[in-house]
Amino acid sequence: MSTHAAPPPYSGPPTGPPTGPPSGPPSGPTAAHPAQTLDLSRTATIPLFRLVLVELRKSMNTLASFWLVVGIAILVVMVEGLLLVIVLVESSESTPGDYTVFATYITALALPVLAIMLVTTEWTQRTAMVTFSIEPRRSRVMLAKYLVCLVLTFAAVVLGVLVGFVCALICQVALPAETTWDFQAELIVGFFITQTLAMTLGFALAALLLNTPAAIVVFAVYRALPVAVFAIAASYLDWFADIRPWIDFEYAQGPLYDLSLSSAEEVGRLLVSGLIWLGLPLTFGLLRILRAEVK
Amino acid sequence: MITVEGLTRTYGSFTAVDDVSFACRPGRVTGFLGPNGAGKTTTMRILVGLTPATRGRATIGGHSYHDLRNPGRHVGVLLDASAQHGGRTGREILTLGATAMGLPKTRVDEMLHLVSLSAEESTRRLRHYSLGMKQRLGIAHALLGDPQVLILDEPANGLDPAGIRWMRGLLKGYSDRGGTVLLSSHLLHEVEQIADEMILIGHGRIVAQGDKKSLLESGRQTKQATTTVASLDQDRLAGALRDKGYAVTPGPNALTVACAAVDVGRVAAELQVVLTDLRSVEGGLEDLFLELTSSTQREMPAYQAQGYPPQGPPPGYPQQPPPAGYPGGPR
Ligand SMILES: Nc1ncnc2c1ncn2[C@@H]1O[C@H](COP(=O)(O)OP(=O)(O)OP(=O)(O)O)[C@@H](O)[C@H]1O
Ligand SMILES: [Mg+2]
Numbered sequence: 196m197s198t199h200a201a202p203p204p205y206s207g208p209p210t211g212p213p214t215g216p217p218s219g220p221p222s223g224p225t226a227a228h229p230a231q232t233l234d235l236s237r238t239a240t241i242p243l244f245r246l247v248l249v250e251l252r253k254s255m256n257t258l259a260s261f262w263l264v265v266g267i268a269i270l271v272v273m274v275e276g277l278l279l280v281i282v283l284v285e286s287s288e289s290t291p292g293d294y295t296v297f298a299t300y301i302t303a304l305a306l307p308v309l310a311i312m313l314v315t316t317e318w319t320q321r322t323a324m325v326t327f328s329i330e331p332r333r334s335r336v337m338l339a340k341y342l343v344c345l346v347l348t349f350a351a352v353v354l355g356v357l358v359g360f361v362c363a364l365i366c367q368v369a370l371p372a373e374t375t376w377d378f379q380a381e382l383i384v385g386f387f388i389t390q391t392l393a394m395t396l397g398f399a400l401a402a403l404l405l406n407t408p409a410a411i412v413v414f415a416v417y418r419a420l421p422v423a424v425f426a427i428a429a430s431y432l433d434w435f436a437d438i439r440p441w442i443d444f445e446y447a448q449g450p451l452y453d454l455s456l457s458s459a460e461e462v463g464r465l466l467v468s469g470l471i472w473l474g475l476p477l478t479f480g481l482l483r484i485l486r487a488e489v490k
Numbered sequence: 491m492i493t494v495e496g497l498t499r500t501y502g503s504f505t506a507v508d509d510v511s512f513a514c515r516p517g518r519v520t521g522f523l524g525p526n527g528a529g530k531t532t533t534m535r536i537l538v539g540l541t542p543a544t545r546g547r548a549t550i551g552g553h554s555y556h557d558l559r560n561p562g563r564h565v566g567v568l569l570d571a572s573a574q575h576g577g578r579t580g581r582e583i584l585t586l587g588a589t590a591m592g593l594p595k596t597r598v599d600e601m602l603h604l605v606s607l608s609a610e611e612s613t614r615r616l617r618h619y620s621l622g623m624k625q626r627l628g629i630a631h632a633l634l635g636d637p638q639v640l641i642l643d644e645p646a647n648g649l650d651p652a653g654i655r656w657m658r659g660l661l662k663g664y665s666d667r668g669g670t671v672l673l674s675s676h677l678l679h680e681v682e683q684i685a686d687e688m689i690l691i692g693h694g695r696i697v698a699q700g701d702k703k704s705l706l707e708s709g710r711q712t713k714q715a716t717t718t719v720a721s722l723d724q725d726r727l728a729g730a731l732r733d734k735g736y737a738v739t740p741g742p743n744a745l746t747v748a749c750a751a752v753d754v755g756r757v758a759a760e761l762q763v764v765l766t767d768l769r770s771v772e773g774g775l776e777d778l779f780l781e782l783t784s785s786t787q788r789e790m791p792a793y794q795a796q797g798y799p800p801q802g803p804p805p806g807y808p809q810q811p812p813p814a815g816y817p818g819g820p821r
Contacts, residue, residue, distance in 0.1 A: 231491055231516065233551025233564050233638060240559040241590060249590045257577040258615075321573035324540060325631070328567045329590045331539045331556045489540040 241330055246339035247346070254313045254343055263312075267305040271298050271358065279362055288373045289366050292382060295359030299386050302351040306390060307397030310344045311410045314401035314484075323489045333485050337402070344394045352387045381454040389451050393418070396473055402480025405487075418445070421472070440464045444472040491516045491639055491670040492537065497546035499532055506532045508694035509546070514672045514687070516638070519665045521685030522674040523779065529694040530674040531569065534643050537672075538567050550639055562591040562635035568642045571628030576617030580607060580627045583616065584634065591635045601630035606656075621648030629657070640664065642673040646680050658684050678779050690779060715750040719758070720767040727763050746771075 254260055274297055282289050317323040330336050359378075366374040400417065401410040425443045429436040440446055447464040450456040456465070492514035499507040507529040514520040522530050535541040537548045539555040550558070550565055558564050574583050584598040602612050605626040616624065625648045632640060640661070646654045661671050661684055675681045681688060682702065689699040698705055720743060721727050728738045728745055734757060737748040744767060747754055751770040758765050 231551070233491075233553060233558070235553065235559055235564070238558075238560050238563050239592075241592065245590060245592060249586055252586060252589070256582055257575055259577065316575065320575040320577075321570070322575050324569055324573045325587070327540060328538050328555075328569075329562050329587060331558070331561060486542075488542065489535075 241335075243335065243339060243342075246330060246335060247342050250313065250336075250339045250343045251346065254309055254347065257312075257316065259316075260309060260312055263305055263308060267302055271301050274298075274301060275358055275362055279365060282366060282373075283369055286370055286373055288375065289363065290375050290377060291356070291359035291363035292379050293359070294362040295355045295383065296386075298355035298358045299352060299383075299390070302355065303390055303393065306344075306348055306351055307393050307414055308411060309347060310394045310397040311401040311414065312407055313340050313343060314398060315405055315407040315410055318405040319407055321490070327489055334481075337481060337484060341395075341398060344398055345391060348387065348390050348394055352383060352390070356383060382452070385452045385454045388454075389448055392448065392451075392469075392473065395477065399473060399477035399480045402484050403476050404480075405483070417472075421445070441467050442471060444468040492520075492548075492550050492641075492672055493552075494533070494537070494548045495546055497533060497536060497548055498544050499529075499536060499541065500544045505694050507536070507543075510691070510694070510696055511546075512689050512696065512699055514670050516670045517665055517668050518686040519661055519671040519673065519684050520687045520689060521681035522672060522689050522691065523676070523678060523681050524674075524691035525676055528676075528691045530676075530691060531643050533691075534569060534641055534672070534674065537641060538565070538569070540569070560591060560635075562587065562637070564635070564637050565639045565641060566632035566635065566637035568628040568632040568640075568645060570643065571621075571624040571647070574616050574624070574627075577615055579613050579615055580619065580623075581612040583627065584612075584630060587631055587634050593634060597634060601634055604633065605630040622650060622653055625649055626653070629660075638668070639670045640672070642671070644675055645673055646675065646677070654680065715748070716771040717747045717749060717751045717754050718744040718767070718769055718771060719747060719751075719754050719765060720744040721758060722764045722766065723761075726761060727758060730757050730761050 255264065275294055278294065278297060281287070317326055326336055327333055363374060363376065367376075396417065397410070397414050400414050401407075404410045404413060421443065422445045425435075425439050425446065429439045441464050447461070447468040450461050451465070456462065492512075494513070495511050497507055497510045498505065510529070510533060512520075522533070524530055532541060536543045537550065537555065538561075548554070555561060555565065561567075578586075581598060581602065584601060585595065588595065588597050602609075607623065607626055607630070611619075611623065616627070619627065625645065629642070629645060632642065645661075646657060649657060661673070665671050665686070673681070673684070685702075687699070687701050688705060690697045690705075698708065700708070718741075719727065724740070724745060728740060731738050731745070731747055731749075731754065734753075736753070739746040751768055754768060755765070758768075
């Protein structure tokens with residue numbers, strides 16, 4: 196299994212004088228000239244891509260996140276398989292997009308949870324102490340985590356598209372007449388944007404609450420409850436129906452799904468409602484993390 | 491190398507760290523010693539920027555920790571060995587650190603080997619680690635970037651006796667090569683054997699600092715000499731000593747006299763009493779430690795019952811009688 200020379204079996208700690216940390220590049224000060232100051236000139240800042248790499252690894256290497264990803268993968272395969280069987284049995288028409296939509300909707304359930312866990316586990320498992328002593332500029336760590344969320348979203352969309360094409364290829368072979376290849380790219384781009392917003396919301400709530408279950412519950416409530424309340428309020432109060440588009444983030448996102456966002460007013464609504472529902476929690480959440488005492 | 495100036499941290503009206511100043515030099519192991527809740531961990535957390543200071547400044551090698559560009563390459567930190575994700579393996583934890591610091595993967599194996607964690611143990615998840623194994627992994631993590639400064643909070647916590655000896659040697663070798671070590675403990679014996687310099691802290695304040703010898707000397711000056719003596723005629727000797735004005739406390743085997751050994755010897759010579767044992771009581775570091783931190787100690791130290799002027803209970807604690815069996819206590 197190992198690519199390295201296996202260390203000798205554990206036989207109690209060495210009793211003789213230890214050799215100390217192995218000497219390699221970067222070497223500490225020599226005994227002859229112990230320096231009173233640290234020379235930072237030969238040390239480079241940790242590049243952002245390396246922080247992203249570490250955070251990406253962290254997002255996958257725990258049991259919880261691993262099984263979340265595996266579970267979603269199994270679910271996608273099962274649902275797409277079922278869909279494929281139905282289409283083949285009934286000789287229905289289909290396009291790659293039909294399959295992609297299903298795959299992306301399923302991954303949309305898991306992605307915000309991954310984003311939430313990436314932030315909250317630093318607190319629930321107290322790893323923030325280590326993370327922030329390796330990179331004390333906490334904003335860079337948070338930026339790296341956010342970039343990981345974007346990477347994961349992008350990967351999910353790409354995989355969804357891939358699944359769509361594979362399924363369509365099978366249909367092409369079995370039902371050449373019923374299968375068309377017009378692929379609606381706007382839907383996919385729109386999905387990527389709205390999914391990114393959902394990820395950002397999960398990220399913001401996680402930063403605000405610093406607790407996994409609480410963040411997941413609030414995230415679910417947050418997405419469902421305001422929409423319902425606004426819809427009911429708007430149907431009873433005429434004046435509310437007028438301002439609703441400006442404060443209802445889900446409503447304002449409507450034109451994003453198919454990239455039909457066109458008027459300045461629609462953009463304005465998106466910005467205003469986004470500021471309220473996304474901007475505020477994100478700001479307070481990040482401030483909390485940047486200033487918190489890490490224990 | 492580590493410079494702390496007027497560091498203060500308050501939580502509401504409670505002052506956890508109170509105007510603390512000290513310096514740690516390269517090539518020296520500095521022990522940070524104090525009873526539970528004295529403020530050691532808080533001070534160390536401020537040092538590495540995890541807790542903001544209310545007042546004061548802490549720098550490492552002339553820089554604030556925040557400004558070290560890749561701090562893991564300069565400062566090794568172990569604050570809490572269990573503050574790691576329980577679902578990750580030991581090897582994975584070190585790999586994450588090595589990746590962030592920009593170290594080759596071989597460094598992980600070197601460090602695992604250094605702290606005697608076997609290949610099999612390194613693939614276990616942290617939640618299945620024993621306390622001592624976690625501590626070893628924490629030490630490995632602190633040493634990953636080959637730092638010039640080590641900040642370790644109770645590093646011997648959970649290590650077996652052989653492990654403690656190993657760590658002592660490790661830190662000694664490290665400081666001999668010019669490294670700076672700051673380690674905390676509430677166990678004097680542990681620090682006494684490793685540390686070149688000591689900082690004693692109680693209730694957030696530094697009560698004494700210096701190397702072992704100067705600490706002992708300063709303690710001797712502030713304290714009255716004490717001698718224990720055994721002779722073939724204890725009663726006559728005690729009477730004569732009392733006549734000279736020395737306080738005498740009879741014990742089962744020896745008298746404890748509040749004067750120097752030479753004075754006791756002189757009295758015995760005058761009386762022509764045969765002495766079987768005469769020794770001056772060296773307070774030792776432990777007494778000094780307990781004495782200096784006694785006003786901050788949770789329990790009344792037992793030695794106070796043996797003729798030392800008792801110091802009041804810590805503020806806010808009720809006056810309590812000495813434990814059973816001691817003079818003045820319940821029988
Ligand atoms: N966030 C906080 N809020 C209130 N009090 C705090 C907080 N953090 C620490 N304290 C208090 O500060 C004091 C110092 O705690 P610290 O952990 O530094 O002690 P310590 O010297 O490390 O003790 P030990 O030897 O037990 O580890 C304690 O009384 C603790 O209760
Ligand atoms: Mg502590």
